[in-house]
Amino acid sequence: MLELNYLRENAAEVTERLAIKNIDAESIVKQILDIDIRRREAQHELETNQAESNALAKQIGELFKAGKAAEANALKERTTELKALAKALQEKFDGLFEEQNALLLQLPNMPHPSVPRGKSAEDNEIVHSEGSMPELYDGAVPHWDLAAKYDIIDFELGNKVTGAGFPFYKGQGARLQRALINFFLDNAIAAGYYEIQPPLVINEASGYGTGQLPDKDGQMYYCEIDKLYLIPTAEVPVTNIYRDVIMKSTDFPVKNVAYSNCFRREAGSYGKDVRGLNRLHQFDKVEIVQIQHPDKSYETLEEMRDYVAGLLRKLELPFRIVKLCGGDMSFTSALTYDFEVWSAAQQRWLEVSSVSNFESFQANRMKLRFKDENGKTRLCHTLNGSALALPRIVAALLENNQTADGIRMPAALAAYTGFDFIR
RNA sequence: GGUGAGGUGGGUGAGUGGCUUAAACCAACAGUUUGCUAAACUGUCGUACUGGAAACGGUACCGGGGGUUCGAAUCCCCCCCUCACCGCCA
Known part of the structure; x- marks a missing residue:
């Protein structure tokens, strides 16, 4: 599997080199990079959500310990909302991640620059x-x-x-x-x-x-x-x-x-x-x-x-x-x-x-x-x-x-x- | 195949719902000390993704997958694997 980081920064080179293996990678590479942007957006949303949940959970724990059950229960409402949202965000992220990975797996290794062109x-x-x-x-x-x-x-x-x-x-x-x-x-x-x-x-x-x-x-x-x-x-x-x-x-x-x-x-x-x-x-x-x-x-x-x-x-x-x-x-x-x-x-x-x-x-x-x-x-x-x-x-x-x-x-x-x- | 016990960082191993940001020890690395070696002391010490010019952050991961919960290494369910003993067997 090619390295995503490398692909991200050298997309044109990867496409050119794969052409030596007679692979037209242009559209796959483009798709991967496209998904990459959306994947990272989704990841950011998801993680922001999780960060908030984690912070709230911690607060609730402290409130319960301090005996402030009413306040704690009030915060639970928000965590319930976040939880519902989290599921959708997770699915979105997982979907994009898998899609990207599947595409990445389709790309063969890049030939060394000295590899001759040819069909068979x-x-x-x-x-x-x-x-x-x-x-x-x-x-x-x-x-x-x-x-x-x-x-x-x-x-x-x-x-x-x-x-x-x-x-x-x-x-x-x-x-x-x-x-x-x-x-x-x-x-x-x-x-x-x-x-x-x-x-x-x-x-x-x-x-x-x-x-x-x-x-x-x-x-x-x-x-x-x-x-x-x-x-x-x-x-x-x-x-x-x-x-x-x-x-x-x-x-x-x-x-x-x-x-x-x-x-x-x-x-x-x-x-x-x-x-x-x-x-x-x-x-x-x-x-x-x-x-x-x-x-x-x-x-x-x-x-x-x-x-x-x-x-x-x-x-x-x-x-x-x-x-x-x-x-x-x-x-x-x-x-x-x-x-x-x-x-x-x-x-x-x-x-x-x-x-x-x-x-x-x-x-x-x-x-x-x-x-x-x-x-x-x-x-x-x-x-x-x-x-x-x-x-x-x-x-x-x-x-x-x-x-x-x-x-x-x-x-x-x-x-x-x-x-x-x-x- | 049967019965039982387990799976936690590079290794050993603690951890039965929030004080774990996974203790402690060992190994490793860097430094101090030293004529050299050893020892001692001090510090560092997981991975991936991600935000950021950087500094520094965020998230996930305790065999794998699902579930309960505001919150799971910890509770529940399924699967996989390892070990011990028994059976079988080269």
Whole structure:
């Protein structure tokens, strides 16, 4: 949620910047400011009324104590009037307040000034490419065929036991998963992150805190009887640790890493996009989350970007970094880098990480604040990134490293899997 | 699931209708003292909205929501959560 104070003083700038996300915010902004004036008027009226009531109540109390019941009762008439008025004023204020809030919630985060204009993924800016695309041997096949050939990932079995998008990992496939998780966690810890194992299920307030609710309601699995949601990413529980918290500026940077299963309904997805490991309902991901001082958050974003690049380098995967254009960015992000690896048999780029700075957008919803150098309470900045999401990494590893004799494991990973070939 | 006890500021915790502007202690911060450290002493010490150039005010908030009352942390109703014991269970 954007900060009302900022919006009030920089309405034109907010509108301009939101236009980069292809949002025509002009009328909403105007409405918000309009309501703001009326809301404050209503608040003033209401509070004047309450102040009078409070003063009278005090007087009445004193009169009763002094034994002047008649005078006290006389004053009660006025308080009765005020009370009737108070109800109407309160309703008016509440109505305006909620209306304003609802409008404010509709506005996405402002993109950073460096974000390119554009409508879709086509307009994203490739800011970095690295590694070379492998030449595959003649018999090379996509990862879903490799999965079956070596019996390491069983999609059919998943269909039987659960449904589409819930595969079984078996034998060396399961060990590869475990190796990747440990590899990612160990690297994060070495880079100064603090490991956390969060709950995989969250309540409604947490969903609102990080912005999954109300907009992406249908994307999460929901447990009706307990009113709990399965997490779509560890970002949700790990960031919500800090909901309603006021930190000290010496606490920065907070660097957390969490491995978790992630659950996504992915309603509306279909076709080759969802084939094999390309898009699952349940997958594994290691997530890094940072909380930073507003002045340092972009430095931190670059640090996180470099960190993720290092992981892909160690895994010997060709990748590129893409700066998302306004039209392709998420609702909550101010600047996002996507990491895509080359999946050689599918001949396509697969997104394996998304590293974002949310600035104060999530913090505002969550009331995550800190005391600055002058003792002033301000909103923190939050950032997060996948480091990394497993399935597409596995897809690329399998496809890119396949040979007639088996699938080679990159050296850094072989130390974790305990084998250097899948056969 | 059953029974009972609870939810008060960063923490502990007092507060059964007006003297609460939420005590006291701890922690934190600033200062005094000090060769340094410690201790002691003094002071500051919730959040949000809002009025004001500022000084300084106003209102709300004691788990959440409703109600009673001139007046509610306090009384009543509903909900949520926590703890203890029992049952069940990895």
